[in-house]
Amino acid sequence: MKCALVTGGSRGIGSAICQKLAEDSQYHILINYQANKEAAEKTLEEVIKRGATGEIIQFNVSDFDEVKNKLTQWQDVNPEAIVEVIVNNAGITKDGLFMWMSPEDWTSVVNTSLNGFFNVTNFFIQKMLRNKYGRIVNMVSVSGVKGTPGQTNYSAAKGAVVAATKALAQEVAKRNITVNAVAPGFIRTDMTSQLDEKELIKLVPVNRFGEAEEVADLVSFLVSKKASYITGEIININGGIYS
Ligand SMILES: NC(=O)c1ccc[n+]([C@@H]2O[C@H](COP(=O)([O-])OP(=O)(O)OC[C@H]3O[C@@H](n4cnc5c(N)ncnc54)[C@H](OP(=O)(O)O)[C@@H]3O)[C@@H](O)[C@H]2O)c1
Known part of the structure; x- marks a missing residue:
């Protein structure tokens, strides 16, 4: 059983990616979430509707021990399963x-994006190297490329993942493992629902927020066999915001 794991697959961009991979690929979809079980179940329903199989794996990506324990348990139950794709x-x-930023607001954001990347990818990387095939896509942000005021924590976390993407890509390229990052601008999800869309689209040449499905299409291509010669890249998907 070949699998694609999507962390934060319960809502927004992650959910759209699970659904798109269900349409475009043969993978068994592993839907990770942290707290929102109902949304994860809804995503699984949509995956199944699209003719694919999948299952839900709950863990907090920022907790190394929890990630390791949950994924080890899963692998023990599914010894034949191969995770070829990590999103x-x-x-x-x-x-x-920044001048008012609490250590908690700094640490939680860094721990989720940056340590989440480490905890999940590190668990699978030796198996992927042995398997001599893999696709890793890291969701970063325009903030991690150009920096966004009011988001020093988030920009730092995503910028670190940008650099990690480039470094790891070079380490594992010989084994047919690609590592790329996708850097969205404003995408309409829960994360951006409190933003003043009318005001912010003035910054976007395309003159609208993007849709999660548009990001999912790009990820679906990057994890396909067609994208074999693309690695170490940071691909912007932001409606033309210069970054
Ligand atoms: N929306 C944008 O405009 C935008 C732009 C650039 C980059 N991005 C990036 O794209 C990714 C997805 O964003 P989104 O807009 O889809 O966000 P969202 O709608 O807020 O969804 C976030 C997802 O991440 C999961 N999650 C959060 N913390 C987690 C943890 N510690 N462990 C496991 N899962 C966790 C949530 O699970 P629960 O449902 O269980 O809470 C949910 O599925 C993020 O990395 C975000 O930084 C988004």
Whole structure:
């Protein structure tokens, strides 16, 4: 059983990716979430509707021991399963000016995006190297490329994943494992639902927020065999915001 794991697959971009992979690929879809079980179940329903199989694996990506224990348990129950695709999508924001930023707002954001990438990818990387095939896609952000005021924590976390993407890509390229990052601008999800869309689209040449499905299409291509010669890249998907 060949599998694609999507962290934060319960909602928003992650859910759209699970659904798109269900349509476009043969993978068994592993839907990770942290707290929102109902949304994860809804995503699984949509995956099955599209003729694919899948299952839900709950863990907090920022907790190394929890990730290791849950994934070890899963692998023990499914010894034949091979995770060929990892989409490190789970992420949070805790916006605020740096001068007032609490250590908790700094740490939680970094732990989710950056340590989440480490915890999940590190668990699978030796198996992927042995398997001599893999696709890793890291969800970063325009903030991690150009920096966004009010998001020093988030920009730092995503910028670190940008650099990690480039480094790991070079380590594992010989074994047919590609590592790329996708850097969305404003995408309409729960994460951006509190933003003033009318005001912010003035910054976007395309003049609208993007849809989660548009990001999912790009990820689906990057994890396919067609994208074999693309690695170490950070691909912007932001409606033309210069970054
Ligand atoms: N929306 C945008 O405009 C935008 C732009 C650039 C980049 N991004 C990035 O794209 C990714 C997805 O964003 P989104 O807009 O789809 O966000 P969202 O709608 O807020 O969904 C976040 C997802 O991440 C999961 N999650 C959060 N913390 C987690 C943890 N510690 N462990 C496991 N899962 C966790 C959530 O699970 P629960 O449902 O269980 O809470 C949920 O499935 C994030 O990395 C975000 O930084 C988004």
